[in-house]
Amino acid sequence: VIGVEAALKSVPFLLQGFVITLEVSALVVASSLVIGVLLGTALTFGPWLIRLPVRLYSDLIRGIPILVLIFFIYYGLPVIQINLDNLSAAVVALTVFKTAQVIEITRGAFQSIPKAQMEAGKAIGLVFWQRMAYVLIPQATRRFIPPFINSVVDAVKGSALVSLLGVIDLMQAIQQVVGRTYEPLPLYVLGSLIYFMINYSLSLLARRLEARFAYIRE
Amino acid sequence: MNYHLNFTLIWRHFPRLLEGLLLSLEIAAVSIAIAMVIGLTLALAYVDGNRFTRSAVAAYVEFIRNVPLLLLVYLMFYGVPTVVDIRYEATVSFVATLSIYGGAYLVEVLRAGLQAVPQGLIEAGKAIGLTRLQRLVHVRLPTALRISLPSLSNTYVSLFKDTSIASVIAVPELAYAAQWINLNTFRIVEVYAVATPMYLITGYSILFLLRLLERRYAIVR
Numbered sequence: 148v149i150g151v152e153a154a155l156k157s158v159p160f161l162l163q164g165f166v167i168t169l170e171v172s173a174l175v176v177a178s179s180l181v182i183g184v185l186l187g188t189a190l191t192f193g194p195w196l197i198r199l200p201v202r203l204y205s206d207l208i209r210g211i212p213i214l215v216l217i218f219f220i221y222y223g224l225p226v227i228q229i230n231l232d233n234l235s236a237a238v239v240a241l242t243v244f245k246t247a248q249v250i251e252i253t254r255g256a257f258q259s260i261p262k263a264q265m266e267a268g269k270a271i272g273l274v275f276w277q278r279m280a281y282v283l284i285p286q287a288t289r290r291f292i293p294p295f296i297n298s299v300v301d302a303v304k305g306s307a308l309v310s311l312l313g314v315i316d317l318m319q320a321i322q323q324v325v326g327r328t329y330e331p332l333p334l335y336v337l338g339s340l341i342y343f344m345i346n347y348s349l350s351l352l353a354r355r356l357e358a359r360f361a362y363i364r365e
Numbered sequence: 366m367n368y369h370l371n372f373t374l375i376w377r378h379f380p381r382l383l384e385g386l387l388l389s390l391e392i393a394a395v396s397i398a399i400a401m402v403i404g405l406t407l408a409l410a411y412v413d414g415n416r417f418t419r420s421a422v423a424a425y426v427e428f429i430r431n432v433p434l435l436l437l438v439y440l441m442f443y444g445v446p447t448v449v450d451i452r453y454e455a456t457v458s459f460v461a462t463l464s465i466y467g468g469a470y471l472v473e474v475l476r477a478g479l480q481a482v483p484q485g486l487i488e489a490g491k492a493i494g495l496t497r498l499q500r501l502v503h504v505r506l507p508t509a510l511r512i513s514l515p516s517l518s519n520t521y522v523s524l525f526k527d528t529s530i531a532s533v534i535a536v537p538e539l540a541y542a543a544q545w546i547n548l549n550t551f552r553i554v555e556v557y558a559v560a561t562p563m564y565l566i567t568g569y570s571i572l573f574l575l576r577l578l579e580r581r582y583a584i585v586r
Contacts, residue, residue, distance in 0.1 A: 207565065210526075210564065210565040210568045210569055211526075211561055211564055211565060212526040212527070212528075212529035212530075212540065212564055213526075214529045214530060214532065214540055215529055215540055215543070215557065215560065215561055215564060218540075218543075218544070218547075218557065219557040219561065222547065222553040222557075223553055223554050223557055226368045226553070226554050227368075300430075300431065303433075304431075304432070304433040304434070305433070306433075307433035307435045307436060308433075308435060310435070311533065318433065318435060318436060321436075322439075325443070330447075331439070331440075331443040331444040331447055332440075332444035332445070332447050332448055335436060335439055335440040335443070335444040336440070336444070338436055339428075339432040339436050339437070339440065342431065342432045342433055342436065343427075343428060343431045343432055346430075346431035346432070347427060347431045350427070350430075350431060
């Protein structure tokens, strides 16, 4: 019971950490969305000279544990005279990782649209950018959104790793309270409930959109 | 650039990295095996069960999938022993966590596989007089596993990568070995220049082997 009281008392402090968690996640999601969609489009439609480096980037990054990537960027980059504070290093590392995932989601979304759609566009005389704007992108967007929201859930979960660089996000705030109160269980349970609430709402949203957009068939 | 790469210290400590990699692989293998048991059991409970078992399985899957693995690792290692009278070392605690975590993902994969088994196949089993258990063992499970094979491979590789999280509770796997060498030699770039390819090569080798298996066994719908 003492533990539960300690947990409840620490809620305002945890909320400060929660705000950092949300900020980190939002930054990561926004920047990887922009870069990832651009690179993913290049990977689908570009000449091989562009496709090759994007494919390499995506496959390399997705093969490295995200924890290793975070440490590498935080401790390794200063060697080439790039000094990032812990928060920026964490955001950069998570963005590099998330971008690789967004590239794959973008490619998947484009490729899931049947070829006949583009051919039909050609047949009625649309040029490439018109086919993109009126035929492909409207359909691919609907295929893109559900897996993208799932990867937002991943981003919020992954953001807990920034605590390892000393950024006081929700995870690190929990760690600090545990360090002071020696009441690990109630605090970890409380923390997992907070993560669960935000991520589960996102998951539900993804599922609803997926059902909503399921009408696109082969 | 006034930093000079020097790999001598890394090679001196290379056995530590290698042992770390082996431990990572062991942890991944044991956790995946346990997670498969959890996954298969709960997927069957979900597909064949009543409303109660369905919601129980769904609650487990949703909770685990929406909470960071790092938090679950801390919860299991620091939190649980304060209320339950058990003692375990870090490696055991992490294997337990990764099994429960992986189990939640595998339930989803295997459930989709089980639900994708064509009804006609099961009815054919009934028609030739197979019992419920025989249909499960000889018809549903083999087919479901072959259908889920590609998703299973991806989950396995991803769980192998997740073993790096064990370093936060000082399990001496690959990521921890890298951090140890870094702390003792300050050769940070060199350590990660060696450890990162070790993850990459191992991860892609596992994936390559599983893809070979897929080419032989996977059923493309």
